[in-house]
Amino acid sequence: MAVAGRLSAPEWLRYPDPATELDVLRLTNPAFASGMTAPYLRQFGKRGDTLLYWSDRNGSRQVFQLDLKGGASHQISDAGALDPRSIALTSDERAANYFDGPLLLETSLSTLSSRTLHTVPVGFTRTGLTQGFDGSLLFVESRAGMGRIQRTTRAGVPNTVLEVAGEIAWVIARPRVGQLLFRVGGDVSMVNFDGSGLKRLNLEAGLTGNAIWSPSGRSVVYLHIPEDPRELISMREFLVAENTDKLVAKTSQFESVGSNADSSVFVGASRSRASAYVLILLRVTRRELTLCEHRASDPTMVSPIFSPDSQSVLFCSDRHGSQAMYRLHVDKFVEQTAER
Numbered sequence: 001m002a003v004a005g006r007l008s009a010p011e012w013l014r015y016p017d018p019a020t021e022l023d024v025l026r027l028t029n030p031a032f033a034s035g036m037t038a039p040y041l042r043q044f045g046k047r048g049d050t051l052l053y054w055s056d057r058n059g060s061r062q063v064f065q066l067d068l069k070g071g072a073s074h075q076i077s078d079a080g081a082l083d084p085r086s087i088a089l090t091s092d093e094r095a096a097n098y099f100d101g102p103l104l105l106e107t108s109l110s111t112l113s114s115r116t117l118h119t120v121p122v123g124f125t126r127t128g129l130t131q132g133f134d135g136s137l138l139f140v141e142s143r144a145g146m147g148r149i150q151r152t153t154r155a156g157v158p159n160t161v162l163e164v165a166g167e168i169a170w171v172i173a174r175p176r177v178g179q180l181l182f183r184v185g186g187d188v189s190m191v192n193f194d195g196s197g198l199k200r201l202n203l204e205a206g207l208t209g210n211a212i213w214s215p216s217g218r219s220v221v222y223l224h225i226p227e228d229p230r231e232l233i234s235m236r237e238f239l240v241a242e243n244t245d246k247l248v249a250k251t252s253q254f255e256s257v258g259s260n261a262d263s264s265v266f267v268g269a270s271r272s273r274a275s276a277y278v279l280i281l282l283r284v285t286r287r288e289l290t291l292c293e294h295r296a297s298d299p300t301m302v303s304p305i306f307s308p309d310s311q312s313v314l315f316c317s318d319r320h321g322s323q324a325m326y327r328l329h330v331d332k333f334v335e336q337t338a339e340r
Contacts, residue, residue, distance in 0.1 A: 036325060096109060146164070215259060
C-alpha cells in the first residue's frame with residue numbers, strides 16, 4: 001500500500017558515460033518507474049537541495065521529495081490516480097499541488113495533510129497544469145470539442161480565463177507577468193489571466209514542437225520542426241515586446257529544450273536513435289556539446305532540465321530497466337547562475 005510519510009533509502013548509482021566518460025549519477029532504482037514533472041513547473045527547492053518527483057516504488061504512482069544531498073526520498077501523497085505531470089511545489093515551498101483524478105489537491109510537506117482546491121466537473125476532461133507568477137494554478141478542461149482554460153487560487157476560487165473551439169494542447173504561464181501561452185492546433189497564442197489581450201504569435205510557419213518561456217519572460221523559445229524529416233530541427237525565439245521571431249540555432253534533432261537561468265545555455269535530448277544523446281547548446285557560439293547518452297526507448301521521456309544554479313542537468317531514461325532519473329554535473333561547461 002502507498003503510505004504518505006514513508007521514507008526510502010538512497011538508491012544512487014554512479015557510472016562513467018560510455019560516450020563521453022563524464023560522471024553520471026542515477027538517482028532512482030530502475031527496478032520501478034520514477035520521473036520528473038512537467039519541466040515548466042516548480043520542482044526544485046530554492047536552494048536546489050530538494051526535488052519533487054513521482055515514483056511507483058511502493059506499488060502506485062505517488063509524489064515524493066528527494067533530498068539531493070543525501071539521496072533519501074520522502075513520500076508525500078496517497079493518491080489513487082496521480083497525474084505525474086501535474087506535480088508542483090508551491091512558491092513558499094510548504095506544500096505540493098497535483099491532480100489526483102478530477103481533484104486538484106494541495107498537500108503540506110510537513111504535516112502531509114491534504115485539501116481540495118478544485119474538482120473537475122463530471123463530463124469534462126482535464127489536461128495540463130501551470131503555475132502563475134502570483135501562485136494561481138491554471139489548467140485546461142475540455143468537453144464536446146470545446147476547451148476552456150481554468151484558473152484557481154490556493155484559496156480555491158476558480159474562474160474561466162478563456163474558452164475556445166478545438167483542443168488546447170498545452171498551457172504555460174509567463175514568468176513575472178499575468179499572461180499565458182497556449183496552443184490550439186498549429187496556432188500558438190497569448191492571453192492575459194483575465195481573458196483580455198488575446199494574441200496569436202507570428203511564429204515561423206510550420207510545425208511548432210516543444211516551447212518554453214525564457215526565465216525572464218521576455219521571449220518564447222521553441223523548436224521548429226520541418227516537414228522534411230531529413231532536415232534539421234531548429235531552435236527559434238519569439239521576442240514578445242518586439243513582436244519578432246529569429247533563429248537561435250540548428251539542433252541535432254532536439255526532441256525537447258530547456259534553458260539555464262539566464263538563457264545563455266540550452267539543454268536538449270536528441271530524438272535520433274543513432275545519436276541518442278543529452279546535449280547542451282551555447283547561445284553565443286551556436287555550438288553543441290554532448291554530455292552523455294540517454295538511450296531512452298522514447299525520447300519524449302528524457303526532457304532534460306537545468307538545476308536552479310545551472311550547475312547540473314537532470315533527465316529521465318529507461319536505458320537500465322524502468323524509467324529512472326539521472327543527474328550530471330556541468331559546472332565545467334556552464335557558469336553558475338543566481339536563483340531564478
